[in-house]
Amino acid sequence: MMTVRTRADLAQLPLYVPGRTIEGAIKLASNEVSAGPLPSVVEAITAAATSVNRYPDSAGTALIAKLAGRLGVTTDEVAIAAGSVQLCQQLVQATCTTEDEMLHAWRSFEAYPLVAAVVGASSVQVPLTDGHDHDLDRMLAAITPATRLIFVCNPNNPTGNAIPGDRLRAFLDQVPAEIVVVLDEAYREFVTDESITDGMELLREQRAKGRDNVVVMRTFSKAYGLAGLRVGYLAGPAELVTALRKVYLPFSVNSVAQAAAIASLDAQDELATRCKEIAAERGRVTAALREAGFEVPDSEANFVYLPLGERTPAFNEHCLDHKVIVRAYATDGARVTIGTPAENDAFLAAALAFTG
Numbered sequence: 370m371m372t373v374r375t376r377a378d379l380a381q382l383p384l385y386v387p388g389r390t391i392e393g394a395i396k397l398a399s400n401e402v403s404a405g406p407l408p409s410v411v412e413a414i415t416a417a418a419t420s421v422n423r424y425p426d427s428a429g430t431a432l433i434a435k436l437a438g439r440l441g442v443t444t445d446e447v448a449i450a451a452g453s454v455q456l457c458q459q460l461v462q463a464t465c466t467t468e469d470e471m472l473h474a475w476r477s478f479e480a481y482p483l484v485a486a487v488v489g490a491s492s493v494q495v496p497l498t499d500g501h502d503h504d505l506d507r508m509l510a511a512i513t514p515a516t517r518l519i520f521v522c523n524p525n526n527p528t529g530n531a532i533p534g535d536r537l538r539a540f541l542d543q544v545p546a547e548i549v550v551v552l553d554e555a556y557r558e559f560v561t562d563e564s565i566t567d568g569m570e571l572l573r574e575q576r577a578k579g580r581d582n583v584v585v586m587r588t589f590s591k592a593y594g595l596a597g598l599r600v601g602y603l604a605g606p607a608e609l610v611t612a613l614r615k616v617y618l619p620f621s622v623n624s625v626a627q628a629a630a631i632a633s634l635d636a637q638d639e640l641a642t643r644c645k646e647i648a649a650e651r652g653r654v655t656a657a658l659r660e661a662g663f664e665v666p667d668s669e670a671n672f673v674y675l676p677l678g679e680r681t682p683a684f685n686e687h688c689l690d691h692k693v694i695v696r697a698y699a700t701d702g703a704r705v706t707i708g709t710p711a712e713n714d715a716f717l718a719a720a721l722a723f724t725g
């Protein structure tokens with residue numbers, strides 16, 4: 370029998386590996402919030418279910434208007450998509466051809482090299498420093514005439530640490546203004562360190578300097594607890610947003626997701642309470658792990674990272690034996706989501722019993 374022909378270059382492309390789900394185990398592998406959607410949002414989701422016979426508003430008019438108001442930009446400077454991973458893909462599609470390069474740190478968000486590969490663009494990866502920070506000087510040095518797009522994940526997934534505003538500002542000042550810089554702030558709502566400047570502030574500062582190449586990307590999947598509904602958004606230059614709309618798969622953000630996102634933006638008090646609790650637990654888990662002798666970079670996100678090197682696979686298996694699912698990255702380290710206090714206790718009990 371003849372086999373179908375697919376793109377030869379896809380043979381080299383690995384599949385995205387989502388966090389594992391195992392019946393009866395505590396899942397701390399995907400940076401979800403354990404508490405569910407914000408309480409007041411569940412009602413909006415239920416109400417929206419009655420109109421799913423209609424197509425969603427493909428332009429996302431109401432949600433985009435609300436986001437634009439919130440972010441202090443115009444509606445033609447805001448894009449939404451089915452999760453910020455879809456925005457990542459659109460950003461590559463809108464800026465890169467197979468001749469071009471996108472640049473990012475490594476380790477960082479696993480989707481970056483995958484979306485580059487789908488378009489056929491090259492993904493240039495600059496290793497983190499020994500202290501697990503973005504090496505911004507080396508990233509600047511890695512810019513070539515083919516560079517079209519730079520992703521800066523802040524706080525970084527999976528290491529959790531964030532780039533202080535003064536360092537990021539100096540970096541942005543030096544990137545050529547025709548290269549798009551995406552500040553991926555999927556975890557912005559969990560940031561408590563005041564030296565970590567809000568990306569929207571940096572975007573405005575760059576504009577005041579006559580440069581309009583900064584994009585701030587966020588999601589409803591993490592702090593807002595809507596991972597299963599798929600909504601992400603970004604703010605950036607209008608020309609780029611127009612290009613993103615051209616590569617948008619129509620109707621990607623469904624009507625229930627749009628309603629839930631709008632309701633979530635109205636629940637800022639519930640969001641603040643939740644994020645405060647998670648940040649407090651993050652502090653408790655970090656302290657307990659350090660006390661037990663683990664190295665843990667300062668996290669500004671809803672997870673912590675254990676750079677265990679060669680011991681990572683054994684740690685992963687050990688946690689699974691204790692019915693806790695963490696996210697292991699080969700022989701680099703393990704990322705552990707901050708869950709409820711009880712879930713965190715279960716993880717800490719497992720971690721403290723690790724002798725590998």
Ligand SMILES: *Cc1c(COP(=O)(O)O)cnc(C)c1O
Nearest residue numbers: 452453454478526555588590601
């Ligand atoms: C989780 C995550 C996202 C995207 O999530 P979506 O569910 O697609 O919105 C984007 N960037 C980083 C760094 C993430 O960790």
